[in-house]
Amino acid sequence: MAKKVAVVTGANKGIGLAIVQGLCKAGYAGDIILTARNEKLGQETLQKLKSEGFNNVLFHRFDICDQTSAEELRKFLEKNYGGLDVLINNAGIAFKVDATEPFGEQAEVTMRTNFWGTLWASKALLPLLRPNARVVNISSFVSKRALDKCSPELQAKFRSADISEEELCGLMGEFVVAAQNGNHEAKGWPNTAYGATKVTPNTAYGITKVGVTVLSRIQARVLAQTRAADGILLNACCPGWVRTDMAGPKAPKSPEEGAETPVYLAMLPPGATAPHGQLVWDKTVQEW
Numbered sequence: 386m387a388k389k390v391a392v393v394t395g396a397n398k399g400i401g402l403a404i405v406q407g408l409c410k411a412g413y414a415g416d417i418i419l420t421a422r423n424e425k426l427g428q429e430t431l432q433k434l435k436s437e438g439f440n441n442v443l444f445h446r447f448d449i450c451d452q453t454s455a456e457e458l459r460k461f462l463e464k465n466y467g468g469l470d471v472l473i474n475n476a477g478i479a480f481k482v483d484a485t486e487p488f489g490e491q492a493e494v495t496m497r498t499n500f501w502g503t504l505w506a507s508k509a510l511l512p513l514l515r516p517n518a519r520v521v522n523i524s525s526f527v528s529k530r531a532l533d534k535c536s537p538e539l540q541a542k543f544r545s546a547d548i549s550e551e552e553l554c555g556l557m558g559e560f561v562v563a564a565q566n567g568n569h570e571a572k573g574w575p576n577t578a579y580g581a582t583k584v585t586p587n588t589a590y591g592i593t594k595v596g597v598t599v600l601s602r603i604q605a606r607v608l609a610q611t612r613a614a615d616g617i618l619l620n621a622c623c624p625g626w627v628r629t630d631m632a633g634p635k636a637p638k639s640p641e642e643g644a645e646t647p648v649y650l651a652m653l654p655p656g657a658t659a660p661h662g663q664l665v666w667d668k669t670v671q672e673w
Contacts, residue, residue, distance in 0.1 A: 387467040389415025391651065392458070394449055394506060395476025397421035397430040400523070400624050400647075403640035404473055407648035409439040415470060420447035420458070422476075449476045449502030455509035462513055469513040471651045474503045474597075475523045479590045489565030492589040496561050499593035504554070504600060511604065514612075517655045520604070520619035521647045524597045526666060528623075529673070531591025536573030543599050544673060550603050557596045564589065597621060598664050598673065605662025618653055622646045623666040 391408060395401040396419040405419050419434070421427035424446050431444040445461060448454040462469055477499045480491045503522060514520070532543055542548060542556065563569035570576040575588055601621035608617050624643035649668050650660075663670045 389413075389470045390418060390462065390466040390468075391415060391471030391473070392418045392420060392462070392469060392510065393473045393475055394420050394447060395422075397423065397426045400640050400643045401473075401475040402430060403644035404475060404647050404651075405434065405442060406437075406439065407641070407644040408471075408651060409434075409441065411648055411652050413441070413471075413652070415441070416466075417442045418445050418462075419443065420445050420476075422446070422448040447506075449474075449506045450498055452505050452509070455505055459509045459513065462510070468515040469510055469518060470515055471519050471521075472507075472510055472514070473521045473523070473647055473651060474506055475647070476502060476506075477523065477593075479587075482587070488569075488589065489561070489567070492561045492564035492569075492592070495589045495593050496557055496596070499590070500557050500596035500600070503597055504550075507600075507604065514615075514617055516615040516617070518615075518617045519651045519653055520617070521650045522597050522601045522604075522619070522621045523647065524601070524621040524623055524664060525591070525594040526623045526625070527587060527591040528594035528598045529664070529671065531575055531588070532595050532673075534575035535595075539573045543595055546606075548599060548603065550600070553596060553599050553603060557593075560592050601664075602662045602673070609661070616655065616657075618650070618657060618659075618661045620650050620660050620662065621664045622650055623664065623671075625667070 391413060393401055393405050396405050405417055408417050419431060419442055427444045431442060434442045445458055447458045478495060484491060532540060560574055563572045563574055598621045601619060605619045608619055624646060625638045646665055646668050650665060660670050664673050
């Protein structure tokens with residue numbers, strides 16, 4: 386029987402690293418592949434984990450924005466494991482609150498990593514899922530806040546039970562174009578987040594995470610239709626506001642606390658039937 390394997394993207398620091406550590410501490414019975422864009426930083430993190438006694442962790446370079454990189458990881462998993470049992474799509478970016486880049490640039494760059502990168506990683510790796518596999522896409526509570534600030538028409542589209550991946554991709558593209566043209570608010574997209582008085586990076590970040598949440602709902606629906614007997618569960622989750630390089634030192638949660646819900650979803654036991662296709666926060670399903 387092939388050895389079990391879990392993949393955590395963007396795992397050389399922050400929540401991703403805490404997820405790898407959390408899987409180890411939870412007794413994950415297989416190898417855990419820590420991935421990062423930067424080979425040097427990834428290897429350094431791997432050595433740190435080895436020194437802590439986490440000997441079932443391996444490193445593989447993976448840039449979610451590079452489809453060649455995704456293909457290399459897919460081939461590595463096929464050759465060495467014959468499949469995939471846990472995928473945690475954690476890699477993502479956010480501009481700082483005081484970022485000076487034009488909003489259109491922030492929207493394009495953030496979307497490329499958080500939404501398109503997650504989509505490309507999924508297209509490469511979801512076909513490898515074995516029965517009883519678990520997939521966790523890291524989203525954010527900011528996605529719900531951003532959704533609530535969209536126009537009623539956009540909210541209806543994003544909440545639709547039968548929205549397609551093609552339609553979702555079209556909407557994500559429309560947001561970036563509108564942000565670049567400076568008419569996103571007129572098109573029904575939010576102009577602020579967190580009650581700010583002007584456009585902030587959280588606005589673009591929130592929309593990219595709307596995309597991740599809705600993508601997760603679509604992926605779960607497709608799995609239910611095409612692999613109903615395989616017991617695969619796929620969810621989006623919010624780690625919370627976590628003290629990381631991305632969120633800053635004032636966040637209330639530690640990375641270890643932020644990792645609790647992703648690890649919980651990744652370790653759902655065989656035979657579990659829920660949650661599936663949900664947005665989960667503090668181990669609780671949230672209304673979308």
